[in-house]
Amino acid sequence: MKNFRSALLAAALSLVVAAGSATAAQATTKIRVGASPTPHAEILKVANDVLKPQGYELQIGKPSVITKEINGQKCEPLEALTIDVPPEFMGAVMEKLGTRKAEMVNMTDISGYTRLEFIIPARGLIGFRSEFLTATKGNGIMYHVFHGYAPWKGEIPGRTRGSLVAFESGTTTSYGIFNLQDRGTMFIKPGEEIYLGQVVGESNRDVDIDVNPCKKKHLTNTRSSASDEALRLTPPQEMGLEKSLEWINDDELVEVTPKSIRIRKAILDKHDRKKAMRRAQQ
Numbered sequence: 001m002k003n004f005r006s007a008l009l010a011a012a013l014s015l016v017v018a019a020g021s022a023t024a025a026q027a028t029t030k031i032r033v034g035a036s037p038t039p040h041a042e043i044l045k046v047a048n049d050v051l052k053p054q055g056y057e058l059q060i061g062k063p064s065v066i067t068k069e070i071n072g073q074k075c076e077p078l079e080a081l082t083i084d085v086p087p088e089f090m091g092a093v094m095e096k097l098g099t100r101k102a103e104m105v106n107m108t109d110i111s112g113y114t115r116l117e118f119i120i121p122a123r124g125l126i127g128f129r130s131e132f133l134t135a136t137k138g139n140g141i142m143y144h145v146f147h148g149y150a151p152w153k154g155e156i157p158g159r160t161r162g163s164l165v166a167f168e169s170g171t172t173t174s175y176g177i178f179n180l181q182d183r184g185t186m187f188i189k190p191g192e193e194i195y196l197g198q199v200v201g202e203s204n205r206d207v208d209i210d211v212n213p214c215k216k217k218h219l220t221n222t223r224s225s226a227s228d229e230a231l232r233l234t235p236p237q238e239m240g241l242e243k244s245l246e247w248i249n250d251d252e253l254v255e256v257t258p259k260s261i262r263i264r265k266a267i268l269d270k271h272d273r274k275k276a277m278r279r280a281q282q
Contacts, residue, residue, distance in 0.1 A: 029055050032253070034063040044241065048256045058256040060241075061266070062248050065123045073151050079125060080147040081118040083132075085140040090114050092135040100124030101153040120144075121153050127246040159249055162208040163263075164201035166194050167270055170214035177213050178231045186236045187263070188213060197268025199252060202237075210270050239263065 031051070033044075048058055068075050081102065085093055093116065094104070102120035109115070125144065132140055164184050174190040186201040194200060194213065203209050239247065241261050244254045248263060251273070255262045267273045 030057050030059055032059040032061060034061045044256065048258075052258045059264075060245060060254040060256065062245070062250050062252070063126065065121070067152070068149055070149060075149040076152050077122040078119050078147040078150050079122050079144040081120050081125070081142065081144040083116045083118070083140060083142045084110065084113045085116070085136050086112070087114050089136045089140060090116065093132065093140065096128070096131055096135060097124075100128065100156055119147055121156070122146075124153075124156055130243060130246050159247065160206060162203040162206055163199045163249075163252070163265075164203050164209055164211045165265060165270070166196060166198045166200050166213060167210040168212060168214060169193075169195040172200075172213045173216055174231050174233060175217040176215035177233055179215065180211050180213055181234055183209060183211065186213075186234070187239050189236055190233070195264075195268075197265045197270075199263040199265065202247075 044058060044060060051058065065076055081097075083093060097104075097118060097120065100120060101124050102118040104116060104118050106117040107114065129142075132142055161184070164180065164186070170193075172188050172190050172192045172194060177186055177188065177190060180186065180201065182204075184201045184203040184205075188194065188200045200211065200213050239261065241254065241256065244261060244263055248254060251266050253264050253266050255264050265273060267276055
């Protein structure tokens with residue numbers, strides 16, 4: 001039944017796209033949508049299979065909640081979140097939810113587990129699933145339902161680390177990736193085709209860094225023992241669709257193609273990104 005619903009939603013999406021683009025130029029083949037990781041990641045996988053024979057490519061951005069103005073005040077949707085965890089993981093879960101503006105309303109003991117009940121902004125749950133699984137080592141259970149609207153709770157901190165962004169297109173090399181490993185965690189392997197503005201890894205710092213994983217080693221007549229040693233590369237971090245949707249920031253997109261899932265900046269050129277950032281700060 002779950003797969004059937006996903007297929008129906010995917011088919012509906014393809015019909016909407018076809019109807020909306022019937023009079024548009026055929027050159028426009030990219031579809032940009034906003035989606036949360038669960039359950040939309042599964043739905044979008046099915047949607048991509050439906051759309052790719054028609055020549056469309058999905059670009060998925062970070063979702064945003066729908067706010068309302070109630071009695072002249074900006075309000076946002078809240079979720080009633082219920083979590084069952086072993087007692088030893090309770091502190092870690094509460095700490096992570098605290099930064100996401102969650103308020104605990106009840107706590108009970110149930111058959112060796114501790115049940116925690118929270119009221120949390122809906123946007124506070126974006127990207128929380130992977131953190132929850134890590135914090136509880138896969139031993140926790142969580143579910144949530146819509147609770148209602150309440151005044152805006154303030155800003156919620158996002159990802160604490162920046163991105164490693166390719167500043168030119170080309171084929172990645174072992175030498176180029178090896179020299180970037182101390183700057184962060186890589187998402188790519190040698191021999192991959194990348195393009196300008198593609199996110200190729202997570203930075204160790206809290207800012208984005210422009211890098212060149214396509215850099216080649218210059219050949220010389222002089223050889224050293226160090227140059228003869230095989231380069232030891234750390235295996236790249238696998239970034240599936242669901243994990244990518246949880247990871248991206250507001251200025252990034254997940255690009256879904258028939259052959260791969262890539263993360264990219266919404267504005268590919270670094271100079272254009274800087275200009276857009278300056279305009280946003282004015």
